[in-house]
Amino acid sequence: MDAALRAELDLRGVSPDCRQTIELVRDVLARVGDKWTVLVISALASGPLRFGALHEEIAGISHRMLTRTLRSLTRDGLLTRTPYAEMPPRVEYALTPLGHSLNEAVSGVVRWVQKHQPEVIDNRLAFDQVAGT
């Protein structure tokens, strides 16, 4: 994929007209790299949840950030927002098929992290050991 990726992302020598497309790719990639996106997606992977439930489910996320993340994910078509006109109000969020597909793609990275995390930690310690000499 490296060649393909660079073909998409490399800005050198491409027509100015094409740069806009590249910006967009970066943009979509940034969505995945977002601090909370992955957590929200994975929280919804097993089924729809309402706002409050998500807030409990995802430890450490602030009210504000959950709102923003949900809004932008909805905007991207990764999840649906369905409000119920009740009292008190209730809003349910659910993954779209697109959202599910992203979840699957991301799961590979999550598994990598789970598998190799100890190794990375060790490497950091070893590195700092040498640097600290």
Place this chain on the structure above:
Amino acid sequence: MDAALRAELDLRGVSPDCRQTIELVRDVLARVGDKWTVLVISALASGPLRFGALHEEIAGISHRMLTRTLRSLTRDGLLTRTPYAEMPPRVEYALTPLGHSLNEAVSGVVRWVQKHQPEVIDNRLAFDQVAGT
């Protein structure tokens, strides 16, 4: 993976002793989410490159950020740094096996972006259309 991910990342009701582990997982995930990490990894996927070459290859990265990214990736054991005592100096960076494995994991996400990016763009336009009413 959703269950597994939440099992790893969810902070509710876990012993304080375990939270440290969770912090580390987030930490490693952040490495992947870093703005430049993926680009550097993919640039090196096809073979070793020296600092200057990377700087050309990765459009838009600043001198400072390339240095920092390379250093932290080296620290994580994702790539090796081999300086040559010449004049002028030359330093080559190459992916380690661990780095290659990460590259493969990430490639799934990159492919997802490449495939679904147009769809996401459309969704955004449609969303803004309605919102702008």
Place this chain on the structure above:
DNA sequence: CTGAATCCCTGCCGATACTG
């Protein structure tokens, strides 16, 4: 050619308070 250090500014994000 690499890379470390400094300066500085922008934008993210948490806390808080207020609407429906």
Place this chain on the structure above:
DNA sequence: CAGTATCGGCAGGGATTCAG
């Protein structure tokens, strides 16, 4: 309960300069 608006701290990252 769900969402918006405002403020403020602080970190990311670019430009520049100095060193080996």
